[in-house]
Amino acid sequence: MKKMLLIFIAVFVFGCTEKSDGVKIIDNYDEEYLTEKQVDNEAGTEEELKLVMKDIKQIVHDEYSKLNSPIKAVFNYRLYIDEEGRVDGIKQLPISEKYSTEDGSYKLIDKELLLKEFADAAKSWKFTAATKENNPVKFRGDLELILAVDETGTIKEEIPSLKSLGNVLSKLKFTDDDIYFVVVEEQPEPIGGLMAIQEKIVYPKKAKEAGIQGRVFVKAFINEEGIVDKVELLKGFDPECDSVAMNAIKQTKFTSPKQRGEPVKVQVAIPIVFKLQ
Secondary structure, three states, rough: OOOOEEEEEEOOEEOOOOOOOEEEOEEEEEEEEHHHHHHOOOOOOOHHHHHHHHHHHHHHHHHHHHHOOOOEEEEEEEEEEEEOOOEEEEEEOOOOOOOOOOOOEEEEHHHHHHHHHHHHHHHHOOOEEEEEEEEEEEEEEEEEEEEEEOOOOOOOEOOOOOOHHHHHHOOOOOOOOOOOOOOOOOOOOOOOOHHHOOOOOOOOOOHOOOOOOEEEEEOOOEEOOOOOOEEEEOOOOHHHHHHHHHHHHHHEEEOHHHHHHHHEEEEEEEEEEEEEO
């Protein structure tokens, strides 16, 4: 019997989280890790710390998207960075009562939740290691920052007080240019319907002949104009099928995602099922 190709496509909001088991949340590593005054060169370049800022902004915007109301997030951590430039541990530093209570205008994000999300993001960070006498050494630096997101989704700096790591971070500015919402009021839809994606997908010959079937999950980052800026493979089952699915989504034009009537960027997960019958 001739095999028939069935491809199922659906679009839904990407909002999954990952368990934090790569970066330890600890009480104290201070004796093992050197401060900025004890090293010749601190850990982290400007470009590397820009990526940290991008992740911080994304964390805050994700929380705003969940609540859809003004929020405030207090980041006050000590980062312990090993000789290879990886974050080995994070310590929660005391937060002033002035900034740890809600003022009525903004909802304060739970510090335990924020710490977990920060630790999740820190697993992927890679810094240029700190050095002393031309040798890489363990380094610790503090990050203190309070961010607020208003009713329009705009991030505002409350306390741009960054210590140690802030020697570079304090020179950088927070913008919303690279923030992709997790949830928006008007989700993007493929222009031309689901067929606009399906018509771009051809079942790879080798996978078809081998009877390979499965589901590909692709995260699409869609800008204000409905153009897919980039795609990421969340989960795949066959390299060729994965590539076909990602390319099809990358080439698809979507309607403009909107929040409060204004075009915004959004991230969505798109599962594509390859099935032979």
